[in-house]
Amino acid sequence: MKHKGRDRIIELLDVHKSYAMGDAVVHALRGITLHVHRGEYISILGPSGSGKSTLLHMMGLLDVPTRGKVFVDRVDSANMSNDEMAHVRGKKIGFVFQVFNLVPSLTALENVMLPMMIYEVEKYEREKRAYELLERLGMENRALHKPMELSGGQRQRVAIARALANDPPIILADEPTGNLDSKTGDEVAEIFDELNKDGKTLIIVTHDKDIADHASRIIRIRDGTLHKMNKR
Numbered sequence: 001m002k003h004k005g006r007d008r009i010i011e012l013l014d015v016h017k018s019y020a021m022g023d024a025v026v027h028a029l030r031g032i033t034l035h036v037h038r039g040e041y042i043s044i045l046g047p048s049g050s051g052k053s054t055l056l057h058m059m060g061l062l063d064v065p066t067r068g069k070v071f072v073d074r075v076d077s078a079n080m081s082n083d084e085m086a087h088v089r090g091k092k093i094g095f096v097f098q099v100f101n102l103v104p105s106l107t108a109l110e111n112v113m114l115p116m117m118i119y120e121v122e123k124y125e126r127e128k129r130a131y132e133l134l135e136r137l138g139m140e141n142r143a144l145h146k147p148m149e150l151s152g153g154q155r156q157r158v159a160i161a162r163a164l165a166n167d168p169p170i171i172l173a174d175e176p177t178g179n180l181d182s183k184t185g186d187e188v189a190e191i192f193d194e195l196n197k198d199g200k201t202l203i204i205v206t207h208d209k210d211i212a213d214h215a216s217r218i219i220r221i222r223d224g225t226l227h228k229m230n231k232r
């Protein structure tokens with residue numbers, strides 16, 4: 001499953017991203033070319049401010065490059081309408097963040113159901129699938145708890161279940177273990193291992209070398225440039 005073809009699920013060609021800050025310009029990405037193959041597990045390492053989150057946003061179509069091209073499933077994002085981009089984000093990509101980003105007023109189950117709203121699926125079906133995902137992450141007995149009533153590790157499990165809601169082939173995670181103690185972080189890393197075994201393409205930004213070691217490829221970024229790739 002892992003090397004089912006070597007097709008490029010995400011492709012970045014000479015991607016630049018600059019932000020105007022008053023009179024100054026911040027060059028967050030300075031020409032990134034990167035091919036991500038289906039089923040790969042990539043971790044991105046780099047110092048604070050090096051452009052990791054910006055890079056992840058480009059890959060997830062959360063933002064558009066200043067220059068260069070981003071392809072998802074071989075489709076040029078420059079040719080996608082806003083609706084098409086939203087559709088790709090909703091269907092093909094699951095996002096996991098350091099701060100979980102769960103809706104505080106909703107239960108774990110409702111949070112996991114949320115991304116399924118873009119489809120006309122019966123509520124019962126959505127509930128069933130959300131419950132199965134929570135079960136898969138060992139969270140079934142917390143389904144009716146609100147985020148406030150959960151530990152950090154439990155919240156991240158709910159956030160991962162939510163990322164899986166529409167069964168996307170790609171998971172992008174931005175320091176998913178950044179707010180977790182090391183034992184809980186290891187558990188989350190094991191979940192990612194399993195997802196990759198199931199065929200998901202994973203791209204994980206992390207400061208944590210132990211987490212990065214789970215990946216099949218480590219990419220290093222500094223000052224908006226990829227400066228070394230170790231293929232193992």
Ligand SMILES: Nc1ncnc2c1ncn2[C@@H]1O[C@H](COP(=O)(O)OP(=O)(O)OP(=O)(O)O)[C@@H](O)[C@H]1O
Nearest residue numbers: 019021026027028047048049050051052053054055
């Ligand atoms: N919306 C924005 N407006 C202006 N500058 C930004 C914006 N987002 C990021 N930057 C700048 O772009 C550069 C890269 O930021 P980015 O968030 O990608 O870094 P990072 O590697 O994720 O850092 P960290 O490890 O601290 O999360 C930084 O200099 C940052 O200040």
Ligand SMILES: [Mg+2]
Nearest residue numbers: 052053054174
């Ligand atoms: Mg960041």
